[in-house]
Amino acid sequence: MTTRLFGSGIRRREDPRLITGQASYTDDIKLAGLVHAAILRSPHGHARITGIDTSAAAAAPGVIAVYTGADTEGVLNPMPCAWVIPDSDVKAVAYPPIAKDVVRYVGDAVAVVVAEDRYQAEDALELINVDYEPLPTVINPEAAMQEGAPQLHEDAPNNQAFHWVAAGGDTDDAFANADVVVRDTIIQQKLIPNPMEPRSAIASFVPSMGELTIWNTTQNPHIARFVTCLVTGLPEHKIRVIAPEVGGGFGAKIAVYAWDMVTAFCAMKLGRPVKWTETRSENFVSTTHGRDHVEYVEMAADSNGRVSGVRSVVYAGMGAYLSTAAPGIPTILHGLMYSGPYDIANIKADIYGVFTNSTPVEAYRGAGRPEATFLLERLMDLVAAEVGKDPVEVRRMNLIPKFENGHDVAIGLTYDSGDYEGVLNVALEHVNYDQLRHDQAHARSTNHGHGPLTGIGVSCYCEICGLGPSQVAGAVGFGGGLWESATVRFYATGKVNVFIGTSPHGQGEETTFAQIMSEELGVPVDDVEVIHGDTDTTPMGWGTYGSRTTVVGGGALALSARKIKEKAITLAAHLLEAAEADIEYEDGNFFVRGAPDNGKSIQEIALMANVAWNMPEGMEPGLEATTFYDPPNFSYPFGAHVAVVNVDPDNGHIVLERYVAVDDCGPQINPMIVEGQVHGGVVQGAGQALWEGAVYDDNGQLLTGSMLDYALPRAHLVPDIETLSTVTPSPHNPLGVKGIGETGTIASTVTIYNAVIDALRPLGVTRLEMPLTPERVWRAIQEAGGNRHDHGDGHGHSHDHGH
Amino acid sequence: MKVPIKLTVNGRSHESEVEARTLLVHYLRDDLGLTGTKIGCDTSQCGACVVRMNGATLKSCTCLAVQADGAEVTTIEGLAQDGNLHPVQEAFWDNHGLQCGYCTAGMIMTITELLDRNPNPSAEEVRAGLEGNICRCTGYHNIVKAALAAAEAIRSS
Numbered sequence: 001m002t003t004r005l006f007g008s009g010i011r012r013r014e015d016p017r018l019i020t021g022q023a024s025y026t027d028d029i030k031l032a033g034l035v036h037a038a039i040l041r042s043p044h045g046h047a048r049i050t051g052i053d054t055s056a057a058a059a060a061p062g063v064i065a066v067y068t069g070a071d072t073e074g075v076l077n078p079m080p081c082a083w084v085i086p087d088s089d090v091k092a093v094a095y096p097p098i099a100k101d102v103v104r105y106v107g108d109a110v111a112v113v114v115a116e117d118r119y120q121a122e123d124a125l126e127l128i129n130v131d132y133e134p135l136p137t138v139i140n141p142e143a144a145m146q147e148g149a150p151q152l153h154e155d156a157p158n159n160q161a162f163h164w165v166a167a168g169g170d171t172d173d174a175f176a177n178a179d180v181v182v183r184d185t186i187i188q189q190k191l192i193p194n195p196m197e198p199r200s201a202i203a204s205f206v207p208s209m210g211e212l213t214i215w216n217t218t219q220n221p222h223i224a225r226f227v228t229c230l231v232t233g234l235p236e237h238k239i240r241v242i243a244p245e246v247g248g249g250f251g252a253k254i255a256v257y258a259w260d261m262v263t264a265f266c267a268m269k270l271g272r273p274v275k276w277t278e279t280r281s282e283n284f285v286s287t288t289h290g291r292d293h294v295e296y297v298e299m300a301a302d303s304n305g306r307v308s309g310v311r312s313v314v315y316a317g318m319g320a321y322l323s324t325a326a327p328g329i330p331t332i333l334h335g336l337m338y339s340g341p342y343d344i345a346n347i348k349a350d351i352y353g354v355f356t357n358s359t360p361v362e363a364y365r366g367a368g369r370p371e372a373t374f375l376l377e378r379l380m381d382l383v384a385a386e387v388g389k390d391p392v393e394v395r396r397m398n399l400i401p402k403f404e405n406g407h408d409v410a411i412g413l414t415y416d417s418g419d420y421e422g423v424l425n426v427a428l429e430h431v432n433y434d435q436l437r438h439d440q441a442h443a444r445s446t447n448h449g450h451g452p453l454t455g456i457g458v459s460c461y462c463e464i465c466g467l468g469p470s471q472v473a474g475a476v477g478f479g480g481g482l483w484e485s486a487t488v489r490f491y492a493t494g495k496v497n498v499f500i501g502t503s504p505h506g507q508g509e510e511t512t513f514a515q516i517m518s519e520e521l522g523v524p525v526d527d528v529e530v531i532h533g534d535t536d537t538t539p540m541g542w543g544t545y546g547s548r549t550t551v552v553g554g555g556a557l558a559l560s561a562r563k564i565k566e567k568a569i570t571l572a573a574h575l576l577e578a579a580e581a582d583i584e585y586e587d588g589n590f591f592v593r594g595a596p597d598n599g600k601s602i603q604e605i606a607l608m609a610n611v612a613w614n615m616p617e618g619m620e621p622g623l624e625a626t627t628f629y630d631p632p633n634f635s636y637p638f639g640a641h642v643a644v645v646n647v648d649p650d651n652g653h654i655v656l657e658r659y660v661a662v663d664d665c666g667p668q669i670n671p672m673i674v675e676g677q678v679h680g681g682v683v684q685g686a687g688q689a690l691w692e693g694a695v696y697d698d699n700g701q702l703l704t705g706s707m708l709d710y711a712l713p714r715a716h717l718v719p720d721i722e723t724l725s726t727v728t729p730s731p732h733n734p735l736g737v738k739g740i741g742e743t744g745t746i747a748s749t750v751t752i753y754n755a756v757i758d759a760l761r762p763l764g765v766t767r768l769e770m771p772l773t774p775e776r777v778w779r780a781i782q783e784a785g786g787n788r789h790d791h792g793d794g795h796g797h798s799h800d801h802g803h
Numbered sequence: 804m805k806v807p808i809k810l811t812v813n814g815r816s817h818e819s820e821v822e823a824r825t826l827l828v829h830y831l832r833d834d835l836g837l838t839g840t841k842i843g844c845d846t847s848q849c850g851a852c853v854v855r856m857n858g859a860t861l862k863s864c865t866c867l868a869v870q871a872d873g874a875e876v877t878t879i880e881g882l883a884q885d886g887n888l889h890p891v892q893e894a895f896w897d898n899h900g901l902q903c904g905y906c907t908a909g910m911i912m913t914i915t916e917l918l919d920r921n922p923n924p925s926a927e928e929v930r931a932g933l934e935g936n937i938c939r940c941t942g943y944h945n946i947v948k949a950a951l952a953a954a955e956a957i958r959s960s
Contacts, residue, residue, distance in 0.1 A: 012896070020882075020883060025838075195903070196843045246903065506902040714933070715946070
């Protein structure tokens with residue numbers, strides 16, 4: 001092999017099956033005797049169930065069974081929350097898979113029908129008669145904590161799910177002695193992730209063997225197996241979870257869902273395989289949501305704009321129950337990231353988790369870090385306006401200087417490596433920032449607030465991902481490890497299987513992992529097949545989320561390959577009748593120093609190891625290695641993004657003209673895939689800034705309950721995304737890589753938001769709530785009319801909030 | 804009530820009896836086993852289920868199977884000929900025009916029709932033509948790139 005594939009944008013090996021319609025997602029799978037489940041969901045945001053009559057449904061054509069909460073109670077255990085953060089009074093309230101006495105959000109399950117086909121199951125749902133006694137609802141997480149608010153759970157007074165505080169330095173002192181304090185109220189609206197594949201599960205139970213198999217659209221089949229064991233009571237080794245082709249997740253397929261457990265329950269009761277697939281309308285209310293913060297945030301600085309402190313009080317909506325990983329998101333993945341790429345000596349995050357009558361909240365792409373980046377970058381712009389400096393200048397003076405091997409921030413994290421100013425410079429140079437500002441000033445001086453108004457947003461970010469190490473996971477209450485494992489198996493023919501515990505679902509890591517193998521052992525990339533997504537055939541893995549798969553799973557794989565290389569060197573020395581110390585390796589060839597033409601290829605080594613005819617004394621046959629890799633630190637990718645928007649002041653319409661993303665995720669294994677991750681992430685973040693948001697009415701009805709009403713980004717609404725990168729390796733993992741799956745979303749929401757505010761500032765508009773719909777923008781312009789001024793951000797929005 | 808229908812799918816003729824209310828997408832997936840066509844929503848918004856019927860694009864979740872009686876339907880499975888990928892499929896592969904793959908069949912079918920109508924579209928025309936198809940992974944960047952590359956490949960072939 002002469003061409004290095006590590007670092008090459010080779011085409012994805014996943015694609016042939018995907019572009020021909022030959023891939024099998026869960027709902028595509030058919031089993032002999034398969035029957036179909038449909039779930040009846042609460043139409044009320046909060047209600048007591050006073051009666052339920054399933055007799056007509058049970059007698060309907062094709063119906064095999066109807067089950068309610070009375071049937072599952074005592075058989076299925078409550079859904080567990082797997083992230084119970086210490087010292088924060090987490091109320092892990094009972095979360096029954098089917099509600100029996102009280103429904104707490106629109107979408108809560110009330111009954112399940114199993115029928116011969118899906119149409120019959122759906123018909124029968126309409127024949128179930130449920131008597132509800134409606135109860136008052138509360139949707140806004142801050143309102144839910146006020147006295148007199150409707151109460152969701154008896155054992156969670158004031159709807160408080162938890163209270164978590166993290167601090168570094170002395171924020172009271174920093175704010176008391178600051179020249180400048182800026183503050184804002186930020187609403188991180190509730191978002192609905194909408195992976196294109198709806199959730200689905202097929203459960204098949206073999207009563208004679210006590211074995212349960214679940215095909216499931218999940219990001220983490222091994223965790224799904226573990227939780228299935230807890231909920232069904234079946235032993236873990238009798239459960240197999242298969243994640244077939246999975247059509248996107250974005251966090252919404254991390255949680256282990258009650259509906260999957262109900263599907264398993266039906267299969268176990270009936271002895272027939274049962275499929276449940278949600279409709280998209282069902283997805284909107286029953287699959288987890290993201291974000292949902294009400295934040296009071298402030299930043300302290302001196303008169304030059306040098307920042308000394310940041311602090312918050314955040315009400316983070318959890319929805320009606322605690323989803324699998326929910327408490328960790330606004331805390332560990334949010335509150336700990338208030339330093340971002342900046343040197344800020346005093347930080348405090350004061351976070352309340354709050355129950356509301358809405359769909360449970362989970363990770364959604366970025367999970368806590370977009371919210372942290374948003375508040376930092378928003379406050380940086382407010383500081384810049386307050387001290388009368390360019391937003392870039394204020395950021396630059398606050399950035400942490402370049403470091404290559406660890407940097408401690410005030411809140412207690414140790415970043416791995418960073419060159420924040422370097423990446424900012426690349427971004428500014430690429431867009432010709434000075435020229436952009438010059439053109440903007442010229443336009444402003446000539447159009448006097450008419451015609452399209454150009455706005456420029458610049459953001460710097462640093463985020464925490466590549467989740468492990470496990471010791472930290474344990475210390476922060478995560479109910480599992482955060483290591484990964486990988487087995488590399490060479491066959492006698494020289495072909496290779498990689499068995500890996502992580503479970504990519506669109507990120508292309510079958511290709512990335514094959515490239516790692518090729519790099520480490522010189523095997524042709526097409527000789528490697530990567531197996532993932534099946535608990536029976538892969539070693540343990542904790543899943544694909546938190547941009548950890550390439551970092552942690554790839555690390556495990558690289559280390560397994562290196563173990564094989566060590567064995568191959570020993571075996572080559574034996575076969576070449578040389579000392580091990582004299583064996584060299586290059587491009588898949590093991591040879592005595594100076595004699596590369598008489599070496600042994602990795603394929604020859606694999607053959608000999610597998611037939612074992614001539615092995616060194618004491619060496620086991622086979623060429624296979626497994627590594628359980630627990631990273632010593634998280635990874636901290638970073639970047640600088642620039643957005644240019646035009647706002648039409650006559651109708652509030654925003655056009656995203658340009659988006660530039662400069663990101664540093666260390667060495668890129670496949671740059672084409674890296675760019676693809678950035679494109680998609682940026683547009684998802686743009687969705688939050690401009691279009692998306694869950695809207696509930698006062699009764700807890702989701703008004704944005706379909707793709708008609710919930711506005712997802714579409715092709716004609718976004719520009720090409722300009723991607724650039726720098727390379728700063730992480731010193732903390734074998735490949736030096738950092739996650740890239742979430743950075744786009746982490747940076748783009750606030751970058752676009754800041755660009756819009758930048759456009760409107762001359763009109764006196766200094767804050768808006770997302771999404772920045774034309775109506776909101778237009779109204780803000782009208783309200784600011786006649787009050788045009790050039791500064792004033794941060795004034796008039798202070799909140800008496802007992803900081 | 805079962806209704807007899809006769810139609811051609813990917814060049815093969817089928818005679819079936821279907822419930823009158825059966826959606827075309829369910830007929831394709833469940834009766835014919837052509838699961839390459841996906842169901843992404845229930846409001847005709849996402850375009851994952853796009854097939855071509857008598858040459859036109861059609862959201863097969865919004866059409867009854869009985870309405871396809873007598874029609875010629877092409878699904879993603881019928882696009883490659885003699886083991887050769889269609890240029891749009893090839894372009895999606897070359898340009899990383901897909902990630903999770905769930906919207907891909909609908910995207911590819913839509914673009915084949917778009918290029919039949921307009922063999923030399925601008926990027927803006929491609930984007931406008933994809934208004935009825937949602938992708939959550941790619942940000943559309945590489946889908947547009949793939950469509951333009953396919954257009955060029957078809958023009959120069």
